[in-house]
Amino acid sequence: MQGSAVSKEDEATLREIIRSIDKELDYSLSDGSDAETPNLTLRLARHGWEGTMRLGLNDLRTAKTDLAGRHKIRQKIKRLREHMWDNNFIKDVLGTKAASMLKESGQGEDSFKRTFMRRSPRR
Numbered sequence: 001m002q003g004s005a006v007s008k009e010d011e012a013t014l015r016e017i018i019r020s021i022d023k024e025l026d027y028s029l030s031d032g033s034d035a036e037t038p039n040l041t042l043r044l045a046r047h048g049w050e051g052t053m054r055l056g057l058n059d060l061r062t063a064k065t066d067l068a069g070r071h072k073i074r075q076k077i078k079r080l081r082e083h084m085w086d087n088n089f090i091k092d093v094l095g096t097k098a099a100s101m102l103k104e105s106g107q108g109e110d111s112f113k114r115t116f117m118r119r120s121p122r123r
Contacts, residue, residue: 006040006057013064014042014055017074021081022046044080051084053077 006014006029018027025046032041038057043050053076063070 006060009064010057010060013070014060014073017063017070018044018077021074021078025081042077044077044084046081046084049084051080053080 011029014027014029018025025044027045028043030041030043032039032054040055040057040060041052042055043052045051055073055076059069059073063073
């Protein structure tokens, strides 16, 4: 961790949240404060895939006691982890052109569903 804005207790809370999602997920914190609100920049990495997000310092401090706030932070981190995995996995395996074709083909899938229990008309 870089910067002294986060106490050891806050960092331990964040570590617990991250470890509850994925034990192999590496993280680092840096100061991303604005003039208005104190923020942290959280960088997640796993097997060469990286993602960053901004996290409010006040949200992290309230997550120690408030379970709803803790769950909110956990969902943000989990969403970022899944986003890192999904985007890079499809592009690595298929290539960018095939990944875009696959993404486009999934949009019109609802109109092509067949019903197999329909009887054919008798002649």
